[in-house]
Amino acid sequence: MQYRILGKTREKVSVLSYGTGGPSQFGQKTGVDDKGRSRLINVALNNGINLFDTAPSYANSEELLGKALKGINRDSYLIATKVSTRNQDLVARRDSIGEFKNPLFPRKSLERSLKKLNVDHIDIFQFHGLANDNYDDIVECFLESIIKAREEGLIKYIGITENLVKEPKHSGMVLALEKHPDIWDTIMLKYGIMNQWAAKNIFPIVQKKDIGILNMAPVRLTLTNNDRLLERFNEWRLNRTDIQGTLEDLKSLNNNNLENSEELISKGYAFAASHDCVSTIITGSSNEKHLKDNIKSANSTIDKEIVKKIIELFGNSDSID
Template sequence: MKYRNLGNGLKTSALGIGCMPMIKGGNIVYGLDADPDEAAKTIDEAIDMGVTFFDTAEVYGPFSNEILVGEAIRGKRDKLVIATKFGFEIQGGKPVGANSNPAHIRKSIEGSLQRLGVDHIDLYYQHRVDPSTPIEDVVGTLADLIKEGKIGHIGLSEAGPETIKRAAATAPITALQSEYSIWERDIEQDILPLCKELGIGFVPYSPLGRGFLTGQVKSHDELDRDDWRLNDPRFSKENFANNMKIVDVITAIAAAHGASPAQISLAWLLAQGDNIVPIPGSKRRLTMRDSMGASDIILSQADLAAIDAAAPAGQTSGPRYGELGMSMVRL
């Protein structure tokens, strides 16, 4: 396994694991329901392979994903980088809006520490920007948690450029986690250069386009009625066929490398900057092994040019979220 540095000296494996899909019956399901035993074995094997970076959040489940991760890392926590997130008000088992007021942050960190079974969290993200709480108050509270030894580093997720600047002026920001992949490139113009300028690492979530870029989903009609991706405009019947043209190019490049489309998609992200650490979601050892193999693939300039031509920024068919989801990003 290769390793990279995010911001402020935080070193992780070049690829992490997005743990969100690992719980059974969670609030966000892609494909078949997860087998918790297989998920735990996936984390265990990833650690043995040298993966150090594991990402979860209190809202996944809610709460049950942190419990699963905590149980899986027990006895192996040393040298791991555990990231989790706060920032939603959760009522009746459902997120009902953003909440990052200082009192809520302190309540959230105590819950996450308990569920994960750890004495500190290495990287603590604000999951979504809360327009009602100044980012200076949020980051100031997180800086206090660093002084108290409860967290190691501060992260943001889906923040816009001005928020990032204000946050970084308050305390050092180690990482920004936002959606980034071959078919979602809107951050390239302003946010990625800003992160580089400020020394902030970048953690792409959904680096495989929620599985679309792997080519394993062949049509909208294959999705189960409980699959969250039925809410994704890019998986709609109107947009599916046009977006498959991107997958066709990725698949051709994969064949030339003797690799999988997932590996090519992740290798493309790794080629975009040395401060970028993707976190593909995995719930099975088979897909985890495949994804981790991407760190050994070097794409040629011709490969990169072919992908750029097939998937230029802003040209994917359909927005990445519905109206509500889009209202909560780049704030």
């Protein structure tokens, strides 16, 4: 397993991390039982993965992850979880209801996460789904309680994740990094073949400010779904003259066919890890073989000429999936 430094945290993290979100949600949607989840975690740990990402919004993932990690030396891995900002329209209008009106809402969410994960601290606590239209309110209302929790030793680092569907060009993330680059230890966004926009407006900032990047979902969902690929390329052909790459170009990365996308997925992981700014990429597979394949792909070396070609063809891509 290759390891990289997670920005200013100076933590050494595996180039591939394990996430409990995504379509499978740690096997909750694919029929995996507790024994199967324990095997997945053992595969991850035995192959050097040392960062696990979860969230309260991923059904029972926090509790299930805590159960699967029970008995494992706490110093051997990092846990990243989140507090939801998904009711961003309510928060932004300042007429939210219930807990969202309470500045201590993130603290309450943190305490629930600690209990479900059965740990005494969270390594990376992230504001989840932060966007351009709710950023100022989130910082003003909620940040203070989380900084206090860090001072108490309940968390180590503070991060943010983006709302990719709403902001495929990372406008909220840019706002956060321009306004408060010293607050954020890590950011979570998407960088991959089908969305390379972060190289334009995010990577230059994080290089300067030494912020760690957790790269989420670098191959899902378009690269693994031929119907989505066809839809996306038809959309680009009609509306995006700035994207030179075609479906045939993409096929050339996969032995000129898309019937079996294993080679394309492998290149997708390798490309996602190829940029120096990326600290770790997150996979959420609930299949042991797929997890092992993704570990191999993330640790493989992709030819520089292939990277150059992918950037030339799809460098302006900003797919939401």
